[in-house]
Amino acid sequence: MDASQLRSEIEKKLPSAFTAYTRTFRGSIPTGIAAIDSVVEGVPLHALTEICGSSLASSGKTSVLAALLAQATRERFCALVDASDSFDPESGYAAGINFSRVLWVRCGKSQAKLRPLEQAFKVTDILLQSGGFGVIAVDLSGMGERIVRKVPLSTWFRFSRVIEKQPAALVFLEQEPHATSCAGLVLRVQSEPTALSGKLFTGFDLKVEVVRHSAAKKPVRSARSGFTLKTQWA
């Protein structure tokens, strides 16, 4: 029996045995920041997205998430799993988030047995099983980098496979990307050196780098884009 016969025999029993697995990205949710939307057309649905930035320096990752939630809550219900309970409702209000469509889960605030990171992952699992949310955002950027790094790759893989079947975007806010090839989009945000002048703090310039974008035909190496964020009072 030659290879082709063997192959056909196997395919009779397992039709997709030799079919290469391809991820499909259908649709996206704009972030509301033109500089990002022009490069990646927003955050992809059916995929896992990582938005990364420093936890010590102002990187703008939280502002990007707030802008995304503001856009998403116009049409969808969203969930924000806040591992370090650092979401500021006033900032969300200023960003234009429709709070009635946001489920905010504050982890690590009660005498629960699990640690905040474990709580966040468990809650994400529950929300994914429940369905119905257009964006599930998980803010892990307040967690220590060493702790998040210990999350096994199988966890990210599981998340990416589950979200593929749902018309939703799973967004992780982290200091560094961890999901590797499981992520559909990886954005790194950081602030530009800004010349501070005057007495009033009015904003800072940011640049976003697309580290990984699976939907792009060519692998993105370093698509960068700059933008400016203003404070509420500017």
Added chain:
Amino acid sequence: MFACLYAPDFAVQAALLTEPPDLREGLRRSPMVVLEGPENLPRVAALNDAARKCGMEAGMTKLQVETCGGVLLRKRSEAEEDAAQAELVECATFFSPRVESTGAGTVLLDLDGTERLFGTPENTARKISVAARERGFDLRVAVASNPDTALYAARGFPGITVILAGQEARRLAWLNVELLPIGTEMLDTLHCWGIRTFQALAALPEVPLTERLGQAGLYLQKLARGAVHRTLVPIAVVQQFVESYEFDDPVETLESLSFVLNRLLQQICSRLMAQALSTNELRLTMDLAVTQRRVSNSGEQFQHDWKLPVPTQDGRMLFALVWLELERNIFSAPIKKVTLEALAVKPRTAQGNLFAPPSPDAEKLEMTLARIRGVVGGADAEGVSCVGSPGVVDTHKTASFEVRPFSSVREGLSKDGLGKDAAEKDRANLVPALLPTIALRVFRPPLETAVELNGQTPHIVCLWKKPGRVIAASGPWCSSGHWWNRAVTWVREEWDVALKTPAGIGFYRIYLDRVQKQWFVEGMFD
């Protein structure tokens, strides 16, 4: 025509209803007695036929009963009997809207006008018997032209009895006069006269009987002849869905509780379904067997309410909700009584809005939220909920927020005029931002810090015990509030500072709490 549903040995049948349906038939054939009275000397209050065959009778002590061996003992429970009576009445309401709860285990119903629905009286009686058996009752059913004839026929004859108009006196003839509502003195008198059956009483001449026994005697004679035509006193249907169960011995483990809770919920849901109703509010009350009485009574009862966004009849979903809540709690004492109460409302009559955004399934959402609460907890140390929709508070104090209950049907309700306030509040919270703004990452609680000042301006700020040089500072922005209450007054001096960190420039908000005279880092602009 009138029908009477009579459950013989009602206390025993009520106790049997608390058993699993698959075990009931077996238990029905076993000797079983229901005891009542003081703990040290309980006596038999009711027993079944199998127990009678074993030589037991009412009034025997527990010790005497136990000597017979192989007998099931149950403690009499008024709550169980009330629940059984309610179940019996509900069973009757399926066949007629005019139902009289005549006594424990006895229900009368008016069958006039139901012939086209249920057929002949025999068929109706058979259907009633089958429906009652499905609910766990072993009934005697009698149909007659007047309520009292049906009542005594049901009490006197086993199985199904149908007495046509004009045959009452003949059919009731051989029943014992003890079935009549008769006093002991009058019964003794009748026995002295040799009157032991309905027929004998009915045959007495009316005038001499009235002279000797008065109007009461004449009324008894009419009952014996089946000639009393009274008006039925129908019960008012009370929309109350309460089920309770009292344990013989307090239960210490949740596993033992699960079966009872599930059964109570299923009963409530089946009653709701029978009346085409749903519930959106459930209350669980558990009485704890506290051995040492405390100063306050708070530890003697556990109570929890669930308010559902949409009405439901799903017993399994309600059980999952209750179970998730119980798993989160640790009880100070064993549980001796469980009561579940559901508030009945009309079910959802319309499907969701086709043009509404995709949303979590409203009926499953509450369970999802309960599961999340099971993971992260219900509320933080300050009592603010850990799961819900964020909201801003109308105050000048920064970092103030609230967490409201999350619901995916709120917008749909507002269109009908319901929940208008919530919808308006939401719209007030929705401010379309033209440009993305910088968000603040808040540290909860704020980080205590040390600040070195250069004149009036912060110069060095410690972040996680590492000093950071201030590149630029914006402030001070002074604010205060609640000055009229010393316990909660706040006075603060805010600064927005740009700090040089190893990762780059970090924009932080720091403030000096003038009450505590301490610097804090409130958050980072990110």
